[in-house]
Amino acid sequence: MSRQTVLSLVIFAAAWELLSHLAPTLGIPAFAIPSFVRIGQSLMTITPIDVVVTLARVIGALILSFGLGLLLATAMYRSHSLEGYLHPMIRLFMAVPVVSWILFAVLWFRGVEFRIAFVLIAVCGPVFLVDSLDAMRGVSRELRGMMRSFRPTTLQYFTKLMFPAILPNLLTSWKINLSLAIRVVTIAELVGAVTGIGHQLAVAQELFSVADVFAWTLVLVVLLFLLEAVVVRVEHRVLRWRA
Amino acid sequence: MNGPPPIEVRELRKVFRQAASGQSVVAIERLDLAIAPREVVAIVGQTGCGKSTLFDLMIGLEQPTAGSIVIGGKTPYGDFDHFRGQIATVFQQDRLLPWRSALENVQLPLELLGVAEDERRKRSLTWLARLGLANFANAYPRELSGGMRQRVAIARAFVLQPAILLADEAFGHLDEVTAAELRETFLALARESGSTAILITHQLEEAIAVGDRIVVLGKSAKLLADIHVERWSKSDHATLREAIQATLQGNERDARLNGR
Numbered sequence: 001m002s003r004q005t006v007l008s009l010v011i012f013a014a015a016w017e018l019l020s021h022l023a024p025t026l027g028i029p030a031f032a033i034p035s036f037v038r039i040g041q042s043l044m045t046i047t048p049i050d051v052v053v054t055l056a057r058v059i060g061a062l063i064l065s066f067g068l069g070l071l072l073a074t075a076m077y078r079s080h081s082l083e084g085y086l087h088p089m090i091r092l093f094m095a096v097p098v099v100s101w102i103l104f105a106v107l108w109f110r111g112v113e114f115r116i117a118f119v120l121i122a123v124c125g126p127v128f129l130v131d132s133l134d135a136m137r138g139v140s141r142e143l144r145g146m147m148r149s150f151r152p153t154t155l156q157y158f159t160k161l162m163f164p165a166i167l168p169n170l171l172t173s174w175k176i177n178l179s180l181a182i183r184v185v186t187i188a189e190l191v192g193a194v195t196g197i198g199h200q201l202a203v204a205q206e207l208f209s210v211a212d213v214f215a216w217t218l219v220l221v222v223l224l225f226l227l228e229a230v231v232v233r234v235e236h237r238v239l240r241w242r243a
Numbered sequence: 244m245n246g247p248p249p250i251e252v253r254e255l256r257k258v259f260r261q262a263a264s265g266q267s268v269v270a271i272e273r274l275d276l277a278i279a280p281r282e283v284v285a286i287v288g289q290t291g292c293g294k295s296t297l298f299d300l301m302i303g304l305e306q307p308t309a310g311s312i313v314i315g316g317k318t319p320y321g322d323f324d325h326f327r328g329q330i331a332t333v334f335q336q337d338r339l340l341p342w343r344s345a346l347e348n349v350q351l352p353l354e355l356l357g358v359a360e361d362e363r364r365k366r367s368l369t370w371l372a373r374l375g376l377a378n379f380a381n382a383y384p385r386e387l388s389g390g391m392r393q394r395v396a397i398a399r400a401f402v403l404q405p406a407i408l409l410a411d412e413a414f415g416h417l418d419e420v421t422a423a424e425l426r427e428t429f430l431a432l433a434r435e436s437g438s439t440a441i442l443i444t445h446q447l448e449e450a451i452a453v454g455d456r457i458v459v460l461g462k463s464a465k466l467l468a469d470i471h472v473e474r475w476s477k478s479d480h481a482t483l484r485e486a487i488q489a490t491l492q493g494n495e496r497d498a499r500l501n502g503r
Contacts, residue, residue, distance in 0.1 A: 145299075151327040156355050241383045
């Protein structure tokens with residue numbers, strides 16, 4: 001962490017703490033800007049099971065989205081007519097607001113897990129698909145020609161050339177989708193779930209506990225940073241040929 | 244390996260349609276050519292004469308508009324899979340996979356053929372050593388010089404022990420010393436392996452130095468001359484060079500090439 005980052009965090013924390021003490025004299029209710037002691041107390045009450053549940057939902061849905069996105073992108077890369085049919089649909093999917101997906105999920109499906117997975121896949125799947133397809137189209141004509149000259153099977157063509165070639169783009173997609181999924185899963189859990197961080201945020205809102213909202217938000221942010229760090233680590237490992 | 248099959252190019256024609264204008268461009272008008280097994284043939288022509296199109300047609304990446312290329316009774320485009328492991332190519336740029344080490348790049352064609360890991364590693368290391376890269380087996384392409392990368396590309400072609408070797412301007416982008424050295428290595432290895440070798444080039448010195456035969460192509464791959472180099476003594480190579488140069492410039496066979 002750089003010196004500037006630490007300094008900006010310290011300034012923010014000091015300003016927040018000062019504001020929490022001045023709040024009553026400024027006519028702001030005390031609960032609106034809780035002190036770090038109060039937030040610390042909320043952090044101590046964080047239930048790990050909710051963190052695990054949210055994490056499992058995010059990772060599970062991202063793996064499914066990735067698999068489906070890559071599979072469809074591969075099929076679309078191979079078939080222009082399929083691409084012609086699917087491309088407008090994908091654009092339509094990407095234009096639908098997250099809230100609409102959540103409402104559709106609530107109206108269409110009964111199971112909570114199914115609803116959340118549906119929303120996450122509907123939002124993240126197209127990102128994986130579009131990024132993969134664009135990356136495949138970007139693989140150089142020279143490398144494709146070289147590979148084809150050795151007459152690979154279709155499976156070999158994709159596993160030995162296309163997928164390794166688009167790996168840097170896929171990892172970037174993972175980073176984008178992690179941040180997207182963390183935000184989307186929270187909203188989805190807020191509406192329909194009885195477990196998870198989103199549900200705990202809804203409870204905190206019902207109790208007017210800003211300290212709890214702050215604590216759970218902090219957990220979400222830390223979770224996102226940790227997941228991104230994992231992807232960066234994987235990136236360093238599998239893309240060491242670029243170093 | 245059985246002996247390499249003969250290559251017959253019969254009334255070959257290739258027309259491309261330009262996507263933007265919709266106009267047709269004749270890359271190869273009508274070409275007849277026969278290449279005997281184990282011959283080393285240099286195909287020369289000016290830039291844009293259809294040499295690279297001929298290269299793509301010979302390896303089966305393009306389909307002829309008319310006519311055919313027949314290799315041992317099969318066509319490289321129509322019978323694409325028949326030629327697995329039989330045709331190897333060296334391109335102008337090395338075209339190495341940047342995420343694979345030199346060794347892994349050389350192993351690639353053997354992997355595609357399903358050769359066992361131990362065997363392909365052994366064969367690849369042998370070829371890397373023959374090309375002077377034994378100490379660079381684990382280096383990534385970005386860690387190698389242009390000449391070294393092209394050596395890896397040559398090793399990748401020879402490791403297959405192919406019946407037919409095709410090289411498209413394979414040494415054109417290298418400095419003169421490296422190009423001459425690699426050209427000699429390529430020729431020696433091609434002769435030793437008993438492959439039919441076809442080199443596409445725009446450099447006359449290279450064509451004369453390498454080819455048993457020099458096929459001179461004019462516009463739209465019109466066959467201007469088919470020269471057997473052994474009929475020219477070393478002392479006549481300067482004349483041969485001038486005659487080919489004049490043929491290319493005039494787009495018709497120079498009189499000095501007649502009678503040989």
